[in-house]
Amino acid sequence: MGGNTRVFDRVMIRATDREAAEQFYGIVLRTLGVEQTSTDARDARWGEFVLRHADDRSPPTRGLHIGFTAPTRSRVDEFWRTGKAAGYRDDGAPGPRPQYGRDYYGGFLLDPEANSAEAVHHDLAGERGLIDHLWIRVADVEAAKRFYVAVAPHAGFRLGDDTPERAQFVGAAGSFSVVAGPPSEHVYMSFATDADEDVDAFHEAMASAGRGSVESPAERVGEQGRAYAAVVLDPDGNSIELVHHGAA
Secondary structure (H helix, E strand, C coil), rough: CCCCCCCCCEEEEECCHHHHHHHHHHHHHHHHCCCCCCCCCCCCCEEEEEEEEECCCCCCCEEEEEEECCCCHHHHHHHHHHHCCCCCCCEEEEECCCCCCCCCCCEEEECCCCEEEEEEECCCCCCCCEEEEEEEEHHHHHHHHHHHHHHHHHHHEEEEEEECCCEECCCCCEEEEECCCCCCCEEEEEEEEECCCHHHHHHHHCCCCCCEEEEEEEEECHHHHHHEEEEEEEECCCEEEEEEEECC
8 A cells, every 4th residue: 555655645735825825835946946837726736735725614734844855955055045035934044954864954934824844955855756754743742643653554654753752654755743742733645545445444444533534535536637535634633635546
């Protein structure tokens, strides 16, 4: 199970002012050599990273940390410098962060919703997609860890570093961590798998494990063709999707 070499099929955030958020990500991601892949009334996309407008039914994403892969350290510097010059708020100047890895180099900005956006370069950068990692703050690390340990066999990732303050989950290329702190709000993570039956099994196993089911297994047809997916909520109310792209 887990049919994608990247840990994420997509990560989606919502913003109260989509135009402002789209401008921010367009400016800073371009410094990493990443151009927008599409934009329409529904969403804006940069590969696996998706931005949508928030509304009463789907509130804005806040308190999330997103690490974007930078091909070189100089691109990290450019990401931060360009963002600062455009008037965006600093969340940490470029430099080594040895607490995260021997050759880890990151620079941090705040998006218009005050989510932390990082450009990061390290020795595995060449193997990563656009999104290197997420940090999601949670009310109870142990409860969140139990939930994602149960998701792991369906979604193709595994538990990595595990401390009382942080549990990291690692895929073939990329990771996400649940971290103690004021909970992140309304994060949407999607993971890919190999068959419709995997989606059914995921939904059956997980629908009552967090805060319930948002979307029962169903077929969709969109810009990526046919997909079969289900969505459940984690203990903090974040949306977790498992999707199979392709024929049944």
